Amino acid sequence: MHSIKSIFKYNSFMQNFSQTPMIQIIPFLETQLKKLSSKESISFKVLNPDYSSSTYNGNSVIIDLHEYIYRGYKTWLDLAQQFQCRMLTPLMVDEYFVIIKYEKLNSDVSFHKQSADKEEKYGKDSIFSLIHKNEEAAYLYYYLQALKNVKIDTRVRILNLGINSGDEFQAIIEVAEDFESLELVGIDYCSSAIESAQEKFKEYTNIKFIQADINELEKLALEKFDLIISIGTLQSSNLEFNKLLMSLVQNQLKRSGAMILGFPNCRWIDGEMVYGARVKNYAFSEMGLLYKDVIFSKKYLQQKKFRVTITGKDYVFLMGTSIL
Numbered sequence: 191m192h193s194i195k196s197i198f199k200y201n202s203f204m205q206n207f208s209q210t211p212m213i214q215i216i217p218f219l220e221t222q223l224k225k226l227s228s229k230e231s232i233s234f235k236v237l238n239p240d241y242s243s244s245t246y247n248g249n250s251v252i253i254d255l256h257e258y259i260y261r262g263y264k265t266w267l268d269l270a271q272q273f274q275c276r277m278l279t280p281l282m283v284d285e286y287f288v289i290i291k292y293e294k295l296n297s298d299v300s301f302h303k304q305s306a307d308k309e310e311k312y313g314k315d316s317i318f319s320l321i322h323k324n325e326e327a328a329y330l331y332y333y334l335q336a337l338k339n340v341k342i343d344t345r346v347r348i349l350n351l352g353i354n355s356g357d358e359f360q361a362i363i364e365v366a367e368d369f370e371s372l373e374l375v376g377i378d379y380c381s382s383a384i385e386s387a388q389e390k391f392k393e394y395t396n397i398k399f400i401q402a403d404i405n406e407l408e409k410l411a412l413e414k415f416d417l418i419i420s421i422g423t424l425q426s427s428n429l430e431f432n433k434l435l436m437s438l439v440q441n442q443l444k445r446s447g448a449m450i451l452g453f454p455n456c457r458w459i460d461g462e463m464v465y466g467a468r469v470k471n472y473a474f475s476e477m478g479l480l481y482k483d484v485i486f487s488k489k490y491l492q493q494k495k496f497r498v499t500i501t502g503k504d505y506v507f508l509m510g511t512s513i514l
Contacts, residue, residue, distance in 0.1 A: 204233055204234060204235055204289070205218070205234040205235070206234070206235045207234050207235065207236050208235060208236055208237045208258045208259065208287060209257070209258055209259060210259070211259070212247075212248075212261070212265075215269075216269070219232070219234075219269070219273060219292075220273065223273050223275065223292070223294060226294045227294070228294055228295065228296035228297070228298070228460075229293060229294065229296060230293070230294055231278070231291055231292060231293045231294065232291070232292050232294075233289050233290065233291045233292075234289070234290055235283065235287055235288070235289055235290075236261065236266070236287065236288060236289075236290055237251060237258045237259065237260055237261065237286065237287060237288075238282070238283075238285065238286055238287055238288045239260070239261065239262045239263045239266075239288070241253075241285065241286055242260055245260045245262075246260075247260060247261045247262060247265055248260070248261075253286055263280075266290050270292050271462075271464055271465055272466075273292065273294075274294070274295045274297060274459060274464060275292035275293060275294050275295060276292070276293045276295060276460075276461075276462060277290065277291070277292060277293075278291040278292070278293055279291075295459050295460040295461075295462060295464075296459075296460045297459055297460070299317070299459065299460040299461075312354055312378075312379075312380045312383055313380050313381075313382040313383055314382040314383060314385065314386040315382070317458075318354070318458075319355065319383075319386070321458055322355075322357065323357045323421075324357045324360060324361060326463050326504070328463070328503050328504045328505075329463070329504060329505050330361065332501055332502040332503065332505065332507050333358070333361060333421075333450075333452070333505075333507065334361065334365060335501060335507075336450045336452075336501070336507045336509050337361065337362065337365055337450070338365075339499060339509045339511070340417060340448040340449075340450060340509055340511055341448075341511075342362060342365065342366055342417070343366055343367050343368060344416070345372070345416040345417035345447075345448060346371065346372055346373060346416050347372075347373045347375075347413070347414075347415045347416045347417070347444075348362070348372060348373065348374045348375070348415060348416065348417045348418075348419065349375050349376075349377070349412070349415040349417070349418045349419070349442065350374070350375070350376045350377070350418075350419045350420065351377055351404050351418065351419070351420040351423050351424070351438075352377070352378055352404070352420055352421065352422065352423025352424075352426075353376030353377060353378045353383075353384075353387060353399065354378055354380065354383045354387070355383060355386060355387055355390065356376060356387040356390055356391055356399075357421075358419055358421060359374055359376060359391065359397060362374070363394075369396075370396060372396060373396050373398075374394075374396060374397045374398070375397075375398050375399075375400065375412065375415075376397070376398070376399045376400070377399075377400045377401075377402050377404065377407075377410075378399070378401065378402075379401070379402070379403055379404065380401075381401045384399045384400070384401040387399050404423070404424075404429060404434065405428070405429065405434070407437075407438075407441075407442065408441065412442065414441075414442060414443060414444045414447070415442060415443060415444060415447060416444055416446070416447050416448070417447060417448045417449070417450070418438055418442060418443050418447070418448075418449050418450075419449075419450045419451075419452075420450075420451055420452070421450075421451075421452030421505065422452055422453070422454045422505070424451065424483075425453065425454070425479075425480075425483060431483050431486070432486055432490075435486070435487060435490060436490065439490070439491070439494055445512060445514060446512050446514065447512055448496075448509070448510060448511040448512065449491065449496075449508075449509070449510040450507065450508070450509055451487055451507070451508040451510075452502075452505045452506070452507050452508075453480050453483060453484055453502075453505065453506040453507075453508070454467065454480075454504075454505055455467050455477060455480055455502070455503065455504055455505060455506050456504040456505065463504055465503070465504050467479070467480045480506065484500060484506055484508055487508050487510075488500065488508065491508075491510040494512075495512060495513050495514050496510035496511060496512055496513065497510070497511050497512075497513050498510050
């Protein structure tokens with residue numbers, strides 16, 4: 191392991207951002223990171239965020255008569271994510287300064303670019319199967335809030351569209367006061383994902399998994415549900431979002447029912463959940479299509495006499511509960 195002195199000796203050219211305005215840091219890092227290949231890294235020196243408390247970014251900190259610019263760790267984490275980098279553990283120089291290190295993500299290690307067929311792109315052996323949303327605090331916190339908002343213990347019959355590995359059901363098991371009284375049905379197009387979910391939840395007799403095309407739900411002749419959940423599925427390119435949402439409300443949801451819809455505002459790249467929806471031909475996050483679907487859902491559910499709440503970050507959660 192290298193000492194801090196040896197690191198500085200080896201990196202005598204290391205950039206010092208402790209007195210540099212953020213408006214100069216962003217273009218500098220953007221230019222330098224474009225020169226790097228995946229897994230290569232860049233390091234720079236900053237004021238130790240722990241040196242000062244209750245300080246807003248951009249405020250001055252005086253050390254030995256010298257003025258430095260304060261920035262918290264959240265700023266450096268946010269910036270790393272914007273540049274599709276992983277922020278590694280900072281190195282302490284002394285009580286005043288730390289070294290921040292960004293590792294460039296490998297954008298090719300992503301299920302978004304996986305060249306599997308339509309079904310197995312989300313199968314048990316896919317890159318997608320390595321994603322565990324319930325271990326992502328930025329996802330799970332808001333999903334738990336959504337379950338609380340719709341009063342999960344009052345929703346006896348629950349349908350999840352695009353269940354895959356069953357993350358949503360696992361959370362319900364943990365938070366429901368009387369889980370055994372609930373009846374859960376999970377539907378997914380991917381047969382291997384359904385097989386994995388069935389094995390994972392085999393001890394629960396009140397959970398049923400069905401391999402089916404969401405476009406053909408009427409063929410299943412399912413009774414109506416008290417709650418319908420769909421996280422990141424209804425926006426699939428093979429589905430007509432508006433038409434499908436209206437059909438679900440009219441044909442699958444009880445009049446006194448509720449909905450939880452999750453709209454992805456992120457991408458999964460090289461082990462990271464990276465904030466911001468992306469569309470083709472845009473080098474930056476473009477959320478127009480996301481908000482288009484969110485606003486349609488809100489207006490339609492309100493027309494049907496639902497109280498609608500929207501929250502979230504990396505996933506935008508829309509909760510609708512009937513007021514009739």
